[in-house]
Structure formats: C-alpha cells, structure tokens
Amino acid sequence: MWTGVLLITMGIVDLSISQHYSQFQWLSRLRGRHRQRHAGWRAEDGDCPLECDCPSSFPTAMYCNGRNLQHVPHVPSHVKYVYLQHNQIAGIRDGVFDNATNLVWVVLLHNQLDSGKIGDNVFSKLQHLDRLLLDHNQLTRVPPNLPKSITDLRLGHNKISKVLPGSFEGMADLVTLQLRGNVIEDAGGAFKGLRSLTMLDMRDNRLRKIPEDLPERLQQLYLEFNDIESVPAGFLTMNPKLQFVRLAHNQLTDKGLPSNVFNISTLVELDLSFNKLEKIPVVSRNLENLYLHANKIKEFSLSSFCGPIDMINFSRLRMLRLESNEISAKDIPAETAYCLRRVAFIDV
Helix, strand or coil: CHHHHHHHHHHHHCCCHHHHCCHHHHHHHHHHHHHHHHHCCCHHHCCCCCCCECCCCCCCEEECCCCCCCCCCCCCCCCCEEECCCCCCCCECCCCCCCCCCCCEEECCCCCCEHHHECCCCCCCCCCCCEEECCCCECCCCCCCCCCCCCEEECCCCCCCECCCCCCCCCCCCCEEECCCCCCCECCCCCCCCCCCCEEECCCCCCCCCCCCCCCCCCEEECCCCCCCCCCCCHHHHCCCCCEEECCCCCCCHHHCCCCCECCCCCCEEECCCCCCCCCCCECCCCCEEECCCCCCCCCCHHHCCCCCCCCCCCCCCEEECCCCCCCHHHCCCCHHHHCCCCCCEEC
16 A cells, blocks of 8 residues: 555656756766666666666656656556656657556656547557546547556546547446546537446536436536536436536526426535526435525525425535525525524525
C-alpha cells in the first residue's frame, strides 16, 4: 500500500519537480547518471532513458514528467508505471509500448496529443493497463482499441465533440470515466455495456439531453454546465443505483421535469441549482442534500418533501439551499420543522 501511495506522490501530485532545475543542474544530473551506469552502480536502471528517472527504490516506475519531451521515450520491459505528464508530446506511433506490455498506469495528461497523430493500436497490446490519464490534450476523439482491462479512463479537457458507438466496446471493467471539459453534443448509446461503470463525469460540455443507455450500476452522474432542458420520464427508474445526480447550470424548466421523476429512494444528493425552475420538484424522503439555489422558485411547497407527517413519515433531508430564488423566510410554513426535522437550517 505504501508503495502505491509513494508512486502517486512522486508521479501524479508532483507534476513539475524537474522544472525547478536550471539547465546546468539538469545537464549535471544526466552526466552523473551516465557515469553511474557505466560504473555499474545502478544496474536496475541500465535501460532507463537518459531523459527520465527510474529510481532504484521503485524499479517498476519511470518518471519523465516535466522534461519538455516531444515524443514518448523507450519504455523498458520491466516498467509498470510511466509518468509523461507536462510535456510537449503531440503524437504516439504504434509499437511505442510494445516492449512494455505489463504497463499498469500510463499518465499523459497536460501534453499536446493530437488524435490524428496517435496510432490506432498504440494501447491495444497493454492488456494489464488499469489507468490511462489523457486529460488536458488536443484529442478530438476517443482513442481506438483501448484495452479492456482499464478501470480508470480520463479524457477531460480535450476537444472531443462526439462519442461514437463502440468507443468503449468490451470495456466491462471500466469503473470511472471522465469526459468533462470537452465539446460533446451527443453521446448516443456509447456507454451501453459498461457494466462496471459507477462514475460518469460529463461536466462542461454541450449536451442538450441526458445520455441514453446509462450503465445499470452507475452511482454518480455529473452533468453540470451543459444545455440540458429536460429529464426523461422514468430516468431514475431506469438507473436504480444512482445516488448522486448533478444537473446544475443547465436549462431545466418545470415543464422538463416529469412528475415524481426524482422521487426515488436511492438518491442521496440532487443538485438542480442555476436552472429555470419555478417550483420545488417532489423528491424522495431519503434524499439528504438538495440544491435549488439560483432558480426562479416562487413558493415553498411542503408536499414536495412530505405527505402526511407522523413520527416515522418525515424527510431525511439534511441540506436544503433555496437562496437566490423568489421566496423568503416568511414563505416557509411552521410545519416545516416537523417535516424537515433533520435540516439544521434552510438557506433562502
């Protein structure tokens, strides 16, 4: 476990350690490593590229982050974790990773990756790959032929406009998929078949509707900062495991919310802030966090939270935000204290 923590600390968190060295210090380091290799001091990194570090304390890791690289260097066969973030890599040719088929993590975020300059089979032979991080690049499509072993795929902050059917074909082990910060207008049925997916992040895109055929095990759905106008009838019935749904900063209206669409017991958090709602939608009594601020709500309807109130029939709501609407504290009836007995305070 400690090895994993240190790998993350050294590789992902410390993204720019090499940038603190001057040109002369960097040259000295390279020459020093060259002398060590010829002296036989570090036999375990004898095939480590000069532009990278392969520390003896973590012989399966190769650190090439923040080196102003324009290509992927040779990856030794024993390496499992390769860190290439914060470089100038624009393309990756087929065969680059063929010598290191045991790779588990490939970190390529913050580069200049261009979809037209990435071979169709760059990652296809990495049958043990678990995490592929491609955030903050220039990709216009999901790379083809991704390994079926991936559990964590990050494609955020690229230029992807459409997710084609088959983009994630066979990736039954994928748990986390991040596509935020692209220009996606339509995802079609691209997520169908991702039977292990529990988190889908599509914030800050151009979606006009909620993606179809969402995986049955999905628990977290993040769709803030899109152009979604409505929620399909039976949305949560079709996705019974959803616990966190965030639809803030969209174009939702009362007309776009079918009756009782959010009255599902599994939902824990619902964010509908910064939309165009005029009424409080009916929600499940098991909901714990509800964000409705910055809408156009004109009345406080207690029936949205509770029916008949008794010792057991009350809302489990803990957080309720209603500020920046068209209601005030005087609009909240006294009976609210019985219905919303777990809420510490209500922001209006």
